[in-house]
Amino acid sequence: CxxxxxxxxxxxxxxxxxxxxxxxxxxxxxxxxxxxxxxxxxxxxxxxxxxxxxxxxxxxxxxxxxxxxxxxxxxxxxxxxxxxxxxxxxxRKVCPAGACDAYKTFHILVSKCTGCGDCLDACEDGAIMGKANFVHVIDQRKCTQCGRCLDACGEGAVVKAGAKKPKTPPRPIPVRRKK
Structure with a gap:
């Protein structure tokens, strides 16, 4: 804690x-x-x-x-x-224990994002960048941590991170289709 x-x-x-x-x-x-x-x-x-x-x-x-x-x-x-x-x-603007909600951030995982745009539509703050068939990226400076993107994503691609952040691209990239 x-x-x-x-x-x-x-x-x-x-x-x-x-x-x-x-x-x-x-x-x-x-x-x-x-x-x-x-x-x-x-x-x-x-x-x-x-x-x-x-x-x-x-x-x-x-x-x-x-x-x-x-x-x-x-x-x-x-x-x-x-x-x-x-x-x-x-x-350092971090909660070392990862417990304080104000220091948690939302991220979109490249491996799970299908580029559907559900999170993009849910974000009222304009913090998500991307378009159809592209892995979306959350701009942490604009994100208010409301959690609407987390609720909207049916793929489980949006995650909430504490002290350890997942690796995400700096800008939207094309979605890799599984063969």
Missing amino acids: CMADELLRICREYRHETCGHCVFGHEGSYQMATILEDVCHKRGKSGDLELLQDLAPMMEEQSLCEVGRVLAKTVRQTCALFGDEIAAHYA
């Missing part, structure tokens, strides 16, 4: 459990959840990990309730152990 995503889940749960009597517990937990939300949804920035690492000890020391202190300690320890994995989200 992805440690950034797991830490986000923990922060969301604990955020609603803090007593709300201190700024560090209540606001700190909100800030931690917001930072991790950005990291897990492709909006993370360099410095997010350092911000968490700066906030956690202060929150651990200043929180009035045990919940705020436990959350801060959890975040501090997770950042120390899995900081590289968390940083990969915003530094």
